[in-house]
Structures are given as C-alpha cells and as structure tokens.
Amino acid sequence: MVQENEIITFLLFALVVIFYFINRQKLSGFPGIKYFLISIVFLLISSILTIIEGFFFEEIINTAEHITRLVSTVMLFVWAYSLRAKKGSAK
DSSP states (O other): OOOHHHHHHHHHHHHHHHHHHHTHHHHTTSTTHHHHHHHHHHHHHHHHHHHHTTTSOHHHHHHHHHHHHHHHHHHHHHHHHHHHHHHHHTO
C-alpha cells in the first residue's frame, strides 16, 4: 500500500533534481557537487523504490531501498569530507 508521505517525499526529491538541472551552470562551481548529486540521485531512487515496494516484491525492493539509502549516506559523508579536506589544504 502506498502512503501519501512516500509520494510527497518522492516529489520533493524530484523537485531537487529538477532544480539542479535547471541551475547546473550556476552550481558547477559548488565544491564536491559530484558527490552531492550522486547522494541526491540515490535518495530519489530510494523514494521510487519505497513506492514500488507497495505493489510487488516487498522484501527484495525494501532491501534495495535500504541499500540505496546507505549509498546515499556514504556519498553525503564523502561530500562533507571532501569539503573539509579542501578547506584544510588551503592552509
């Protein structure tokens, strides 16, 4: 069964991705944008999987959802670490 909050979460992540593609020229100078974008895309995939799991293959898709969230979290950590490393290298 699909819940309303799952659809709202998907729409929010979709808007973030759309915002990025509209403003990708301006955001190209954003430090570590590659890691941050990968994190957002995996969160979007995770929200898609959350919706799909309500229809079929609940256990398998639920596992895939949690793996994509893990990858997103790791990439967000790498992004934050890369910001710290660049800041420290300037000194």
